[in-house]
Amino acid sequence: MFGMNRSRSKPARYGLLSLLRGGFNGQRHWTPILNEPETPDRHYDVVIIGGGGHGLATAHYLAANHGITRVCVIERGWIGGGNTGRNTTVIRSNYFFPESAALYDLSLRLYEGLSRALEYNIMFSQRGMWMLAHDRHGMEMLHRSASAMLLNGVDAELHDGAGVRGRIPGLNPAPRFPIVGGLLQPRGGTARHDAVAWAYARAASRAGVHVLQNTEVTGLAQAGGRVVGVKTSRGDLSCDRVVAAVAGHSSVLANMAGLRLPIQSFALQAFVSEPVKPCLDTVLLSPATGIYLSQSDKGEIVLGAGLDLFISYAQRGSLPMMEQAAAGAIELFPQFSRLRFLRQWAGICDVVHDSSPILDESELAGLHFNCGWGTGGFKAIPAGGWLTAHHVATGEAHAIARPFGFSRFPTGAMIDEAAASGIAH
Amino acid sequence: MLEINCPWCGPRPEAEFRCGGEIPIIRPTPDCTDREWAAYLHERTNPKGMHRERWLHVLGCGMWIAAIRSTINHHITRTGPLAAPHDEASS
Ligand SMILES: Cc1cc2nc3c(=O)[nH]c(=O)nc-3n(C[C@H](O)[C@H](O)[C@H](O)COP(=O)(O)OP(=O)(O)OC[C@H]3O[C@@H](n4cnc5c(N)ncnc54)[C@H](O)[C@@H]3O)c2cc1C
Ligand SMILES: [Zn+2]
Numbered sequence: 001m002f003g004m005n006r007s008r009s010k011p012a013r014y015g016l017l018s019l020l021r022g023g024f025n026g027q028r029h030w031t032p033i034l035n036e037p038e039t040p041d042r043h044y045d046v047v048i049i050g051g052g053g054h055g056l057a058t059a060h061y062l063a064a065n066h067g068i069t070r071v072c073v074i075e076r077g078w079i080g081g082g083n084t085g086r087n088t089t090v091i092r093s094n095y096f097f098p099e100s101a102a103l104y105d106l107s108l109r110l111y112e113g114l115s116r117a118l119e120y121n122i123m124f125s126q127r128g129m130w131m132l133a134h135d136r137h138g139m140e141m142l143h144r145s146a147s148a149m150l151l152n153g154v155d156a157e158l159h160d161g162a163g164v165r166g167r168i169p170g171l172n173p174a175p176r177f178p179i180v181g182g183l184l185q186p187r188g189g190t191a192r193h194d195a196v197a198w199a200y201a202r203a204a205s206r207a208g209v210h211v212l213q214n215t216e217v218t219g220l221a222q223a224g225g226r227v228v229g230v231k232t233s234r235g236d237l238s239c240d241r242v243v244a245a246v247a248g249h250s251s252v253l254a255n256m257a258g259l260r261l262p263i264q265s266f267a268l269q270a271f272v273s274e275p276v277k278p279c280l281d282t283v284l285l286s287p288a289t290g291i292y293l294s295q296s297d298k299g300e301i302v303l304g305a306g307l308d309l310f311i312s313y314a315q316r317g318s319l320p321m322m323e324q325a326a327a328g329a330i331e332l333f334p335q336f337s338r339l340r341f342l343r344q345w346a347g348i349c350d351v352v353h354d355s356s357p358i359l360d361e362s363e364l365a366g367l368h369f370n371c372g373w374g375t376g377g378f379k380a381i382p383a384g385g386w387l388t389a390h391h392v393a394t395g396e397a398h399a400i401a402r403p404f405g406f407s408r409f410p411t412g413a414m415i416d417e418a419a420a421s422g423i424a425h
Numbered sequence: 426m427l428e429i430n431c432p433w434c435g436p437r438p439e440a441e442f443r444c445g446g447e448i449p450i451i452r453p454t455p456d457c458t459d460r461e462w463a464a465y466l467h468e469r470t471n472p473k474g475m476h477r478e479r480w481l482h483v484l485g486c487g488m489w490i491a492a493i494r495s496t497i498n499h500h501i502t503r504t505g506p507l508a509a510p511h512d513e514a515s516s
Contacts, residue, residue, distance in 0.1 A: 262467030
């Protein structure tokens with residue numbers, strides 16, 4: 001059969017055959033893929049606030065894994081218009097603690113099968129992901145990370161400086177910060193961010209989930225100590241459960257329930273250069289020079305900078321960070337100094353002190369949070385959706401999600417990836 | 426780039442400062458519950474709107490200062506010397 005479908009009985013909707021058939025009538029047989037009702041239902045089993053990757057994946061897995069389809073995803077702007085459509089698309093699971101490795105590797109494994117499972121090419125390219133060390137101490141940290149990864153059952157390869165240069169042509173031959181070695185996760189890589197959002201939205205839509213765009217949630221309705229509905233810019237809806245998957249706006253949402261979260265919202269920015277011929281076939285992260293970069297399929301060099309460490313909802317990045325990122329890129333690849341930035345943008349990241357997410361039901365019964373992904377939640381979209389759907393459907397946190405609950409703050413059982421792996425992204 | 430008016434040095438570029446986050450944050454007494462301690466350590470208002478925060482003029486006079494800044498457009502309406510947390514809470 002053509003296309004990506006697995007079942008023999010059903011021809012692929014997006015296969016070569018349907019394209020050929022459509023050729024006879026000018027390709028007019030395509031129908032809208034989003035299930036966007038003119039007027040939403042009055043009641044849903046589950047309302048999901050936020051049409052980013054995590055909200056849409058939650059909707060899909062509620063339907064696909066648990067048969068719950070009376071679900072509405074409510075998005076203030078357009079689906080994937082938040083951090084999901086603004087990120088640098090690095091996917092990896094090179095974390096330090098076993099809890100994180102279990103979470104992010106579940107996600108990586110789901111990503112490996114996602115194009116097939118959703119019949120949508122998300123362009124997941126496992127081109128490998130490198131962390132560079134620029135001094136002896138950096139190298140010791142990489143040793144420690146590599147050992148942790150291997151103990152956690154995650155693929156890892158440690159290379160010395162010559163090994164790195166052998167694999168990544170074009171690196172600065174005489175850098176100010178010498179390249180002492182690198183840690184490679186071969187299964188890491190990149191995917192098309194918009195495609196991830198659209199693929200989940202389409203799969204959820206097919207299962208009957210409603211997606212409302214240009215609709216803002218402005219309040220929560222409570223009764224008897226539970227959340228019982230949401231107020232939106234298009235009227236009120238009642239529901240049994242609510243999932244908040246609103247990234248940088250998590251505190252704003254929590255405030256509607258009278259809750260405070262252990263989250264601060266910071267802007268993270270990224271840039272792409274004008275497109276050039278293929279010259280970088282892997283993903284590179286250099287914590288010491290404050291930069292990570294890759295090359296997109298279109299040929300643009302994709303650069304990510306560090307966080308602006310003051311609270312912001314402005315979706316724009318500061319100039320000092322931009323300068324630092326450019327300097328870091330040129331330090332690694334002096335030949336990139338002639339490239340012009342084509343676009344620059346920022347997203348608002350929901351940062352927790354331990355750089356680990358929050359996946360849990362809140363103190364307001366029925367209100368779940370899937371948040372705290374900070375600068376690194378694109379790679380976690382399949383797992384975040386899978387685990388949140390599990391909790392909402394069964395009433396119990398999945399074993400992999402349990403360490404990431406609200407209880408870790410009063411108990412002190414933090415999963416401090418910020419300190420352990422020393423990387424923000 | 427932000428321009429922050431240090432009460433001691435005058436208007437200086439953002440790159441000379443480091444943000445110390447929300448003020449006031451008041452440490453609870455040692456007999457507080459774990460929940461209260463966790464709230465003190467980790468929970469923040471994180472508002473979309475006006476924010477009272479402190480900045481350290483790290484590459485300048487080295488003083489902590491107080492600022493009121495919009496988190497929507499970054500506009501700083503007021504800066505001044507940093508008061509003690511309890512005074513800050515009652516002001
Ligand atoms: C520049 C940058 C680079 C990054 N690089 C990487 C990377 O390389 N790898 C990686 O894994 N992660 C990366 N991240 C992080 C990643 O993008 C996020 O963690 C992830 O996309 C979060 O997905 P989400 O679905 O939770 O949030 P979002 O995609 O932001 O979706 C939340 C949605 O909620 C909507 N919303 C908010 N409030 C309301 C409301 N009141 N009513 C209705 N809708 C509302 C918003 O409009 C938004 O669309 C990066 C982030 C940025 C900004
Ligand atoms: Zn000063």
